[in-house]
Amino acid sequence: MTFDQILGHDAQKDLLRRALNSGRLAHAYLFEGPEGVGKRLMALALVRAVFCENGSGCGNCTACRKIDHNNHPDLHIVEPEGSFIKIEQVRDLQKELSYRPLEARQKICLIDGADLMNPAAGNALLKTLEEPQGHTLMVLLSCRPEALLTTIRSRCQRIPFSRLPYRLLLNVLRDRLEIDDREAHLLAALSEGSLNKALGKDRDFYTQKRPVLLKRLLGLSLGNMAPLMELAQEIAEDKESCPDFLEILLAFYRDALLAQQGRPENEWVNLDLKDGIRHLATQTTDMLLVQIESIEACRQQIQRNVNRQLAIEVLLERLVA
Ligand SMILES: [Zn+2]
Structure with missing residues (x-):
């Protein structure tokens, strides 16, 4: 997935592209906004853009392919095990981050459902955010950012994501599902701006x-x-x-x-x-x-x-x- 392949969110793409091109990526981002609108896709596009051997997130080089197959050794994805992200998971992550990157110039860590860290896990992660090791890039994803520790939020550059516009959803649904206008309208209107939700209906x-x-x-x-x-x-x-x-x-x-x-x-x-x-x-x-x-x-x-x-x-x- 490249930035161009992601539906909508043009301002967010521009912001990240500009940061990349000028070598000024923040060391931690918080992508916040409703579920199913493309936050994780955007994070993975960012990972590709950073790791890609051709610098473009080409999708063809070894690095891009490893990211797509979720086996790039320098990409660490943390997500809830059961209902929460537990402190053990954060500790494991910290251990990984203490090693030098293997194939890329830096490590990237993606924390999906960051608001599901229990307080102990959140406090542990705070340490990593306060004392970044090497060039680690952290990307936190959350649909309930208000549930995160304030201290975590303030350490990240926050990028808000909004619901996808109805028109955009309507067109995509019509194309992808090959359904008539009436049904596309119904799904788009009921999905609250989330493509995932609309496709999964x-x-x-x-x-x-x-x-x-x-x-x-x-x-x-x-x-x-x-x-x-x-x-x-x-x-x-x-x-x-x-x-x-x-x-x-x-x-x-x-x-x-x-x-x-x-x-x-x-x-x-x-x-x-x-x-x-x-x-x-x-x-x-x-x-x-x-x-x-x-x-x-x-x-x-x-x-x-x-x-x-x-x-x-x-x-x-x-x-x-
Ligand atoms: Zn590539």
Whole structure:
């Protein structure tokens, strides 16, 4: 992967290219921003540019090929083992960094999911950042930089990454997945600016199941609880798709809010459910905002592993009340 092959993030590419060309790379970078937008790809492009025998990140030389196969002896990648990066991993890294580089002129260390270092690991890493050994280049990647030790953040040059623009995603999805505009729109709109997320979407869930689930939701009422309980149970039982369901729910209520504010239809996600959106939009703005908040709250509860079925039941009751 070269800088040119990475989708979007032109300013970040320029910044890194300029630093490279002038020999002024920082000794530590923090690439921060949402998941799945290309931070790791950018880091690997940087590694290639630094190690490449042709100085371009050509992809053909031995160094580039070793990077692509993840077996370059001077590239050290640390990522969470289980849910955390542990102190032992940082200690192992420090040991590696104490040796001279084998094939390149310097070592590069990439820490993916840097915010998942537990405090002990973070403090250990701080030592490495404070007393850089040789020419080691450190690149930390994080989608929750606020969870990093302040002292770590302040030792790094921070490079923010943002979500990819909707248009860009739309075009890439259309090309790569060979899907029609309608489906590309749906995936791009629901992926929150992350290409990884868009490409990894369960397309059947979004194209087939989504409209069915949302129509069932619109048919619910507190006067007849059986269908509500049934839907809640069905959603809760499918642990994998449960977060996806909440995501489509959120998009649906946001559509209603857009409709109510008189925004043009092409900004809506669920273009195949216009009647349903208009129906929801007859509520007050306050009501819609409360509903959106309830969906967000339910999403967070489920991430914290609460009783899924109960959480979904309570949510559905709030939405149809
Ligand atoms: Zn090369």
